Amino acid sequence: MSATVPSPSTPxxxxxxxxxxxxxxxxxxxxxxxxxxxxxxxxxxxxxVPMLIGDELVRGEAFASVDPSAPERVVxxxxxxxxxxxxxxxxxxxxxxxxxxATSAPERAALLRRAAELMxxxxxxxxxxxxxxxxxxxxxxxxxxxxxxDFLEYYATGAEALGRGRALIQLPGERNTxxxxxxxxxGVIAPWNFPxxxxxxxxxxxxxxxxxxxxxPAEQAPACAKAVVDALHxxxxxxGALSLLPGGDEPGKALVADPRVHTIxxxxxxxxxxxxxxxxxxxxxxxxxxxxxxxEMGGKNVIIVDxxxxxxxxxxxxxxxxxxxxxxxxxxxxxxLVHEHVADALAQRLIGAVATLKVGPAEDFxxxxxxxxDAAARERVRDYTAQGxxxxxxxxxxxxxxxxxxxxxxxxxxxxxxPDEHPVIADEIFGPVLAMQAVRSIGEACDRVDAARFAxxxxxxxRSPRTVEEVAARTPVGNLYVNREITGAMVxxxxxxxxxxxGTGPKAGGPDYLTQFxxxxxxxxxxxxxxxxx
Amino acid sequence: xxxxxxxxxxxxxLEPRIATIGRELVAKMPTARRTPRAAVERRVMGAMVADPExxxxxxxxxxxxxxxxxxxxxxxxxxxxxxxxxxSPLARRGAALxxxxxxxxxxxxxxxxGVEQMAQRFIIGADARDALPAIEQLWRAGAATTVDLLGEAxxxxxxxxxYARRCEETLLTLHEASRAWPSRERLERDALGPLPRVNxxxxxxxxxxxxxxxxxxxxxxGARARLRRLLAVARDTGAHLxxxxxxxxxxxxxxxxxxxxxxxxxxxxxxxxxxxxQAYLTESPRHLDRLLAWTRExxxxxxxxxxxxxxxxxxHETVEALQHGWTPPVFQDRRACDRNYEALxxxxxxxxxxxxVRAAIASHNLRSIxxxxxxxxxxxxxxxxxxxxxxxDETQAALLAxxxxxxxxxxxxxxxxxMAYLVRRLLENTSNDSFLRAQAEGVDLTTLLEQP
Numbered sequence: 001m002s003a004t005v006p007s008p009s010t011p012x013x014x015x016x017x018x019x020x021x022x023x024x025x026x027x028x029x030x031x032x033x034x035x036x037x038x039x040x041x042x043x044x045x046x047x048x049v050p051m052l053i054g055d056e057l058v059r060g061e062a063f064a065s066v067d068p069s070a071p072e073r074v075v076x077x078x079x080x081x082x083x084x085x086x087x088x089x090x091x092x093x094x095x096x097x098x099x100x101x102a103t104s105a106p107e108r109a110a111l112l113r114r115a116a117e118l119m120x121x122x123x124x125x126x127x128x129x130x131x132x133x134x135x136x137x138x139x140x141x142x143x144x145x146x147x148x149x150d151f152l153e154y155y156a157t158g159a160e161a162l163g164r165g166r167a168l169i170q171l172p173g174e175r176n177t178x179x180x181x182x183x184x185x186x187g188v189i190a191p192w193n194f195p196x197x198x199x200x201x202x203x204x205x206x207x208x209x210x211x212x213x214x215x216x217p218a219e220q221a222p223a224c225a226k227a228v229v230d231a232l233h234x235x236x237x238x239x240g241a242l243s244l245l246p247g248g249d250e251p252g253k254a255l256v257a258d259p260r261v262h263t264i265x266x267x268x269x270x271x272x273x274x275x276x277x278x279x280x281x282x283x284x285x286x287x288x289x290x291x292x293x294x295x296e297m298g299g300k301n302v303i304i305v306d307x308x309x310x311x312x313x314x315x316x317x318x319x320x321x322x323x324x325x326x327x328x329x330x331x332x333x334x335x336x337l338v339h340e341h342v343a344d345a346l347a348q349r350l351i352g353a354v355a356t357l358k359v360g361p362a363e364d365f366x367x368x369x370x371x372x373x374d375a376a377a378r379e380r381v382r383d384y385t386a387q388g389x390x391x392x393x394x395x396x397x398x399x400x401x402x403x404x405x406x407x408x409x410x411x412x413x414x415x416x417x418x419p420d421e422h423p424v425i426a427d428e429i430f431g432p433v434l435a436m437q438a439v440r441s442i443g444e445a446c447d448r449v450d451a452a453r454f455a456x457x458x459x460x461x462x463r464s465p466r467t468v469e470e471v472a473a474r475t476p477v478g479n480l481y482v483n484r485e486i487t488g489a490m491v492x493x494x495x496x497x498x499x500x501x502x503g504t505g506p507k508a509g510g511p512d513y514l515t516q517f518x519x520x521x522x523x524x525x526x527x528x529x530x531x532x533x534x
Numbered sequence: 535x536x537x538x539x540x541x542x543x544x545x546x547x548l549e550p551r552i553a554t555i556g557r558e559l560v561a562k563m564p565t566a567r568r569t570p571r572a573a574v575e576r577r578v579m580g581a582m583v584a585d586p587e588x589x590x591x592x593x594x595x596x597x598x599x600x601x602x603x604x605x606x607x608x609x610x611x612x613x614x615x616x617x618x619x620x621x622s623p624l625a626r627r628g629a630a631l632x633x634x635x636x637x638x639x640x641x642x643x644x645x646x647x648g649v650e651q652m653a654q655r656f657i658i659g660a661d662a663r664d665a666l667p668a669i670e671q672l673w674r675a676g677a678a679t680t681v682d683l684l685g686e687a688x689x690x691x692x693x694x695x696x697y698a699r700r701c702e703e704t705l706l707t708l709h710e711a712s713r714a715w716p717s718r719e720r721l722e723r724d725a726l727g728p729l730p731r732v733n734x735x736x737x738x739x740x741x742x743x744x745x746x747x748x749x750x751x752x753x754x755x756g757a758r759a760r761l762r763r764l765l766a767v768a769r770d771t772g773a774h775l776x777x778x779x780x781x782x783x784x785x786x787x788x789x790x791x792x793x794x795x796x797x798x799x800x801x802x803x804x805x806x807x808x809x810x811x812q813a814y815l816t817e818s819p820r821h822l823d824r825l826l827a828w829t830r831e832x833x834x835x836x837x838x839x840x841x842x843x844x845x846x847x848x849x850h851e852t853v854e855a856l857q858h859g860w861t862p863p864v865f866q867d868r869r870a871c872d873r874n875y876e877a878l879x880x881x882x883x884x885x886x887x888x889x890x891v892r893a894a895i896a897s898h899n900l901r902s903i904x905x906x907x908x909x910x911x912x913x914x915x916x917x918x919x920x921x922x923x924x925x926x927d928e929t930q931a932a933l934l935a936x937x938x939x940x941x942x943x944x945x946x947x948x949x950x951x952x953m954a955y956l957v958r959r960l961l962e963n964t965s966n967d968s969f970l971r972a973q974a975e976g977v978d979l980t981t982l983l984e985q986p
Contacts, residue, residue: 018859019859020859021858021859021860022858022859024858024860025747025748026747026748026782026783026786028750028786031748138748139748307601307607308598308601308602308607308611309601310597310601311686312686312687312689312954315687315689316687316689349689349690349693351690352689352690352691352692352693352743353689353690353743355690355691356689356690356691356743356744358752364749365746365748365749366746366749366751366752368746463594463597463598463601463611464598464610464611464614465614465615465617465618466610466614
C-alpha cells in the first residue's frame, strides 16, 4: 500500500504569472492621463499618515515628507512611532498571529490578489505619489507600482505552491510529509527608493506565508507606505496582522530588538543592515527562537566593457544604468571597467553623452536625472563629486544642466582614471556619479570586481560567447546583465539580490524567496499495525 | 478621414491587371546569374533559411566583424559563434575549420571577406565621392537614387553635428557632380512638375542625441536647427530632402518636426521634401490622415513626397512590446499588413491625382508593386517605385525594362557603419514572412500574386 504522495511543487510556475504591463509613456494620451492624476493628487496634499496599530489610528509627533523636486511642497504629514508604539504594535501582531497563521495559503493568496487588483485600479495615482514623495521620474515611478503589483501576484502563486508542501521519499510502512508553517511576527524595515515595490514585496511575502507584519517605512516615504498598507487592508488583510509605524531610527531599532519578533526583513544601507544583523543575533532571556534577518543591502555595481563591445549599445545602457533615478537604485552602475583598446573611444562618447543629460523635476517627462532624495544626500553626492573631480585624470560634471531651483539637484558626473583606493571607487555613493577605469584584459576586470566588498549587480558588454560564459562563471554578483542596462529587474524574470556585503541573498521576486518566511515541519507516521501495512 | 480606405477593395477589375503586370515583371527580371558571387550568396541565404542556428551564428559574426581589427580576434569570434550552433552540421564543419591550427586564419579571412563583399552589394560607396560613379551609372541606366548616410548611433552633440556636416557635404558633392549627368526626362519631370536630380534621405535620430520616447519635444528641439540647415542647403542646391522614419518610439517626434519645419515660410516653395509612412503600423491609416490634412493646409509648389514602406523594425517593435506587456504597434498578421499596404497605396495615388502629394511606393513584394502599378495605370498616373540597393536590384531591372520610374535607396558608409545595416537587411531577407524568401524558395507565381 502506498501513502498519498504530495505532488512535487514548483513555487510560482512561470506560466501562471505575467508582469504587470508598464504604462506606454511614449503615447501622448498616456502622458496626459499621468499628469491629470498628478494634478488630482496635488489637490489632496499633504496626506495625513497616522500610525496604524491594529485597527487604531494613533497620532504622535508629526513629521513631514517633502517633494524632492520642490521641497516647499509637503507631501505627507506623518506621525512618528516611538518604542512604546512598537511595543503595542508587536503586541497586536502577536495576538493576531495565531489566527492569521491558521488561514489557508489559498485564502491568503486571494487577499493578495485582491490587493493587486485594487492597486491596478489606481495605477497612475500611485505612480503620481511616488513622483511627488520620492522624486521618481514617471517611467520609474510607474515601474515601482507595477513591481508592487507583480510581487503581490507572484507571492500569492508562490504561497499556494508552498502550501502544498514538498514531496519526500516514501517507503512501505511509513507516511512522510513536509509542510511549511509561518515563522511568526515579522518586522519590515523598508527603503524610500522603491517606496511602493520593495515595501509591498517584503510585506506581501511575509503575509502570504502566514506571518503577521509590523511595517516601518522610510522616513522620506510614509505616504507611499500608507498606500500599500491601505490596499492590503482594503483587500481584507486583518488589521491586527498588519500595522504601520512611520518614523525614524527609534521604531526601527525597537522592532529589531523585540524578542517577540521572529523575522526582520530589511532593505537599505550596508551599515544599517550589519547593525540589524548584529542586534538580531542577541537572544533575550524570554526569547525561545533565533531571529532571522533577510537583508538587501548596498551595491557598488560594475559594468565591464570588452574590446569587442558595440559602443552604440554601451553608451545608452551605461547612461540609464548610472544616471536613471539619479543613481539611487541598489542596482545602479557606479563603475565602468573598460578594455584599454576601446577606453578612449568610450570615454569620448560618454563625456559627450553626459552633457546631453537634462536634470530637472521628476514630473517632467523630459527629465533624465531627477533630484536626489534630500538635502543630506545632495551634500554627500556633491562632496564625493568634488573629491573625485580633483583626483580624476578626466572629469565631466554636467554642472550647467542643474536647474537654478530649490530641488535637491546635483550634477551628473563622470570621473575617469581614479585609483582603486579612492572613496569614489570604494564607497556606495547612491547618486549620479560614475567612475570609469581602463583595464588591460577582462580577466583583470574580473579580478577587480572580485576585490570589492559588494556583489549585487554587474554588467558585461561582449560579443564573444566564451567571454560571456567565463565572466558569468566567475562573477560574484547576484545579478549579471549581459549586453544591456543593469537596472530594472523584473519579478519572476530577474530574481533580485546579491551576495557578500550586498545582502543575505534570497532573491526577491524569485522562486526561493518565500522559504525565508517559513519553517519546515516533517511528519512521519508509522502505518504498520499488527505487522501489516495499513 | 477621406475614406475608409483600409476596408476598401481594389476593385474586381484590377486583379487581372495586377496578375498581368506581375507576370510581365517576372519575365523581365534578369534570369542568368550574372556573377558567380550572386549564386554563392543565394546558396548561403538558402542555407541560412534552412538552418536557424547557422543563421544566428552568421548574424552575430557579421555584427561583431567591425570590432575585430586583428585576424586572431576575428578567428576567435568566428570559432566561438559557430561552436554555439552545435545542432547545425554546417556550423560544426565551419567551427572545426575556424578552430584548426592550420585553417584558422584562412577561414576567418575568407569569412571576413565574404561579409565585406556582401556589405558592398548593399552599400554604394564609403562616402559621397566614392559613390559618385555608381550613382551616375544608375542614372545613366535610367534609375534615380536617394542617398542615405550610414553611421554610428548619435549619442553626443558632436556626433550629431558631424552627421549634419556629412549630409551637407553630400548634398554639395552630388549637386556639383549631377550637373554633368546626361538628361533623363523620365527622372526629371512628372505631371506635377520638375524632379530634383539629387535626393538625400536623412535620419532625425542621427541629427540629435536628445530623442526621448516620453518627451518628443526634446528630440524636436534638438534636431530642429540641423534639419533646418539641411533643408536650406537642399533648397539652395535644388535637391530633394527626404526624412526617413525609424522606430515607433521616435515616430511622433520625426513627423511633428518635419511638418513644422516645412510649414515655415522659408520652405513653403522649396525644397522638394518628403516623409515616410510605415504600413506595418496598425495606426498608419491615421498617420496618413494627418499627413493629408497637413497637405491641405499647406499647399506647396513642390508637393510633399510620401514614401510608403512596409517598415524595417518589425522584430524590434514586437519584442519591445512583448517585453513591456504592450500591444505591438505593428501588424502581427502578414496578410493584414499587406492589405493595409495596398489600401494606403490607393489612398496615396488618389492624393497624387489631386496634385497634393507625390506617392513613392517602396517595396520588394511583387504583388504590392504590381498592385500599385495597376492602380496608378487605371488612374492614368505615373507613380514612383522605390527599391533598396542590393536587395531590389532585380526588381529594379525589371521595372526599368517595363518603362516605369524607379528610385534606388543607396546607403553610403564605411564597413563599420555598414554592418548594422547589413544585419537588418539579412534578417529581413531570411525572415519567415519575407517575400523575397518565398520568391527564392520557388513559391509559384499565382500564389505570390494572390490578393492578400
